[in-house]
Amino acid sequence: MDLLKGGEAAWIRKGFDLLMMKKPGEALDIFARGLEKDPKDPTGWLGRGIALSRLGDDRKALEFFDYALGLSPGMARVWFGKGLSLARLSRHEQALSCFGKVLSLDPTDARAWFRKGLSCEALGRHRDAFDCYDQAVRFSDSREIRERRDAVLGLIRQGTC
Numbered sequence: 001m002d003l004l005k006g007g008e009a010a011w012i013r014k015g016f017d018l019l020m021m022k023k024p025g026e027a028l029d030i031f032a033r034g035l036e037k038d039p040k041d042p043t044g045w046l047g048r049g050i051a052l053s054r055l056g057d058d059r060k061a062l063e064f065f066d067y068a069l070g071l072s073p074g075m076a077r078v079w080f081g082k083g084l085s086l087a088r089l090s091r092h093e094q095a096l097s098c099f100g101k102v103l104s105l106d107p108t109d110a111r112a113w114f115r116k117g118l119s120c121e122a123l124g125r126h127r128d129a130f131d132c133y134d135q136a137v138r139f140s141d142s143r144e145i146r147e148r149r150d151a152v153l154g155l156i157r158q159g160t161c
Helices: 010-020 024-037 040-055 058-071 076-087 092-105 110-122 126-139 141-160
Strands: none
Touching: 010 024, 010 040, 024 040, 024 058, 040 058, 040 076, 058 076, 076 110, 092 110, 110 126, 110 141, 126 141
């Protein structure tokens, strides 16, 4: 998953490189130091949120995602991160809203369709989940997405949901 588009400060690149290497603690430190120099960089706040989420502190991560959104409300990556943290905290209605925002910014984002489907499923809204997975399949050839869609379809057909 490429979180950067180029042109970012070196500290942002280093922080996201550390996240890719599964070193969220080190990334968190890099983002904190970088934000001391440039506190208005929403990508740095996004990085801190992702790092905290990967460290298991989704409540605190939400604060950083919200701060990033205050600086740049149109960043789909931040809405996605916030949605993931909300879903991990079982706040699925709020997560759906975040994934919906991602999809309003990029209707072809298969990951957002998939995650929206998972939240729908957690809320017992299996037909909505199926529709989300079906959309995700249009934009991704992921086996996991197809399998999830087919499993939900099976539940719907059996009438168990």
